[in-house]
Amino acid sequence: MTTTRSKPDTDMPSSKEKNNIWVFGDYRNYFRNRVTLQLISRARELAEKTGAKVCAVVFGHDLDEYVNEYIAHGAQIVYVMDDPSLKSYNVESYVHLMADLAGKYMPDILLIGATSFGREFAPRVAKRLSTGLTADCVGLEINDEKLLVQTAPAFGGNLLAKIITPNHKPQMATVRPGTFTEQPHDDTCTGEIVRVLLPESDNMPKNRIRVISSEYQPQRDKKLEDAAVVVCGGRGMGSKKKFKKLFDLARLTDGETGATRPVVYARWAGHETLVGQAGKNIRPQILFSFGISGAIQHTAAVNDSDFIIAVNKNPNAAMMKIADVAIVADANQFCSALIRELRKRLRD
């Protein structure tokens, strides 16, 4: 059964509340971004090796819905600070509250989703706690010394680094959404909800950043980042007219169309299709890449694709080297043939 208790923020934690694994509850984009649930799931696996409890920590207002979700997805304790004054996401106050709470409870590990918010929030918390932080981890393990081994990419994913924080607590990491898989929702899961009261307002920092306006702008083109199939084209497609075929292919495969910078500059496709350092990161199950040379500013953003099929007339293009299947052909001709064949195989 899920139990609830309240405690003032000055209350000291019991020993079983120490050395746990904490996951920051980043609920702002909950329905589109389940990174908190993914982290809770991974934390449970890590906890099996350290014997810790998995706790979610959440700040805001009207949070019951999220709190229950966290429990249904594996959180054993949820620390909640629920107050009207915390209604809007604010880095400064959230940093203050997290640093304060973590300073007291001394979690062994603190995991934060690598959302834009998380990427600004986490380093500040780490600085307040004078501890180490690894960004954008793609892997988390517990080693024989019971330390968190954090795998993080460098050089646009061309290199991976294994990093530990041996002598400081908490060991902190941000993790990209989609790296781990959430546990299925289970209503029979139980947990403990601890409502921590907000510190006296005198003890809260004065916000130095004023939010003048904050509008939710769901990006239609967000689809590109989440698409299971991306059809990406470069200068090698030859012309705007020929490039249009890629939109057809994308439609046929229920995918999205992406483009390189020269394509966007030439207005063969809109800016929202730009894939790369100056545009979107993609991680489809299949990436079709047509007439793209494979400059690092582009490949850095496609490295996470599960399977890459590249078509280029130059077998030595960098894009062909990172592809799973490298097809030496005229991009435009191959695209037409592929569309024809797909239509046939999809018919009825």
Place this chain on the structure above:
Amino acid sequence: MLKLVVCIKQVPMVSELPWNSKTGTLRREMAEGMINPACKHALESALVLKQEHNCHITVITMGPPMAEEVLYEAIAMGADCGILLTDPRMAGADTLITSRTLAATIETRCPDFDLILCGCHTSDSETGQVGPQLAENMNIAGAAYIEHMELNGRTLRMKRVVDEFLETLEMDLPGLVTINTRTYIPRYVPLDGLQNAFEKQDIKLIDADELGIDPKTIGMKASPTRILDVYSPVEEKKNVVMKGAVKKMVDRLFDEYGDRISAAIGKDLKTHDHDEEQT
């Protein structure tokens, strides 16, 4: 006069990085250096402010002696002077320690700064942590991923898109921003600018002793994180190369990878259609 400080980092020029094709590893020691792309956007944003207001721009970098190059480049683009923090004892610092060292530098060398500008992440270690941690160290207002700035008196108005929220923010100076790479496209470095930068010689080299910082608090030894291992991801990738007639290759693609394609597009695909067709 508004005092701007831009923190920049020299990173290896990855697109031209020499790869060891046998082992798939990066030969970093052979790489050429360049200004980290995001830092260049930060510098550009400072230069735009300078066009509209009376500003003085100091660029600071921490790195090996060769990192002086990026300061010359920054001055050629329009910065006024540079500081190179260089000391073998500073090497290997993680973001916590880097931000602390930068903070000590700004506090002693540019104590009357108004705005600090940083790139939003680096292309080599890719953390994006130094900017926010620097703001914490200096105990000033800070905002990340800024795409647009407008200065009215001592108030800086900023725009950014974070997690699908379009935000307009304000802070009173002094403060810190990290600049996103979507706007403030960096200007080209004029060749004569580079010449002038070398002649101007407005670059100070500072080591830990001159900075007056305790050597125990800098570099790898002081850093809470430890790198155990750096490796290039072992790809089970086969890199199958196909050559020949287009139609044959399309068929082969479906024969060998049809399942994968079908799973990704979430639809069933007929198999061996081409055989039927031929008969």
